[in-house]
Amino acid sequence: MPEVTVQQVHDLTDRIRGFDLVATNGTSLPPAEPGAHIKLTVTDTAGQSVKRSYSIINPGEPDLYRIAVLREEGGEGGSMYMHQKVKTGDVLEIDLPQNDFPLVESAAKTILIAGGIGITPILAMATALQQAGKDFVLHYASRNHTDMALMTEVLDAANGRCALYFDGGDTSRSMPLSSILGTAEAGKHVYVCGPGGLIDAVLDTARRNRWASENVHYERFTTPAAQLDDTSFEVHLAQSGQTFEVPVGKSVLDVLIDEGIDPLYDCKKGNCGICTSVVISHDGDLSHRDAYLSDSQKAQNDQMCICVSRMQSSGRLTLDL
Ligand SMILES: Cc1cc2nc3c(=O)[nH]c(=O)nc-3n(C[C@H](O)[C@H](O)[C@H](O)COP(=O)(O)OP(=O)(O)OC[C@H]3O[C@@H](n4cnc5c(N)ncnc54)[C@H](O)[C@@H]3O)c2cc1C
Structure with missing residues (x-):
């Protein structure tokens, strides 16, 4: 399993910490595509080694993986470990980048939607689309200004094609999704990452606006919520x-x-x-x-x-x- 060294740790918000990872021993890191993530081996609250996935914010940059980790108090402790234990100079084991959320680079128009920490793969996509001179727009929602991670990088990458929303915690309600998505077109693709409520709202809107499922892309950081009528x-x-x-x-x-x-x-x-x-x-x-x-x-x-x-x-x- 490859190893990376933590080159720098920086607080992006009160609950989100950024980590810059470089190859240990100066070897090179494999390139990654927009939407890709790495898995880090961390220690959970029970002291077990577990793997946690983190999207690569800067896949175009050689030999540096930038990730951002939201501290989740209610979980098994993977993110707490990243926040409380991992410091500059530490060596971490990773799995090589994997991409379950690939960008269709040939799309005529791309709509990027992020809520909270879901900005990590979406920022990578915005950067790639901007560099390729593609037509895209980015919608990014957060609770408030102070919770919004990577705002400067987002504004740079989107270069005027960005709308920010501050919603006090209900990302699915803050965005006018029906007009953001508009009518379905063959070359128009939407990507969403963020809280489950936002992803579900985008999927519902896309269905109502008769989008083809092949043009609607999403990645969940958490398991979809159980439903009230679930049964054994x-x-x-x-x-x-x-x-x-x-x-x-x-x-x-x-x-x-x-x-x-x-x-x-x-x-x-x-x-x-x-x-x-x-x-x-x-x-x-x-x-x-x-x-x-x-x-x-x-x-x-x-x-x-x-x-x-x-x-x-x-x-x-x-x-x-
Ligand atoms: C492809 C991918 C990319 C990701 N990228 C990022 C990223 O860029 N940044 C980032 O911060 N995170 C990212 N994640 C999430 C990350 O991998 C971890 O899940 C996260 O850091 C939390 O880990 P944890 O061990 O602290 O909590 P976990 O134990 O994984 O719990 C996470 C959350 O789920 C809730 N939860 C846990 N178990 C249950 C349950 N049984 N029922 C209901 N709720 C439950 C917890 O309350 C907690 O809020 C990504 C995940 C995936 C799959």
């Missing part, structure tokens, strides 16, 4: 003949991991598609909550991302596992 159901694995109960609040993937099965997975947020499994049968409706499958793939109900998607009623889901 059975998952049956056709290859091994095993059956397990999937309770409310737990994903199919987590149940399989707990049962000692070794399914393929990576992000656990519905972004990467690695856990996509073939659905053989399902007694009830499937609730697809991933960003990986297209709307037409989801409508066929013959595959699902088992890290986030589930059956929306009790009954049996049979997977080709």
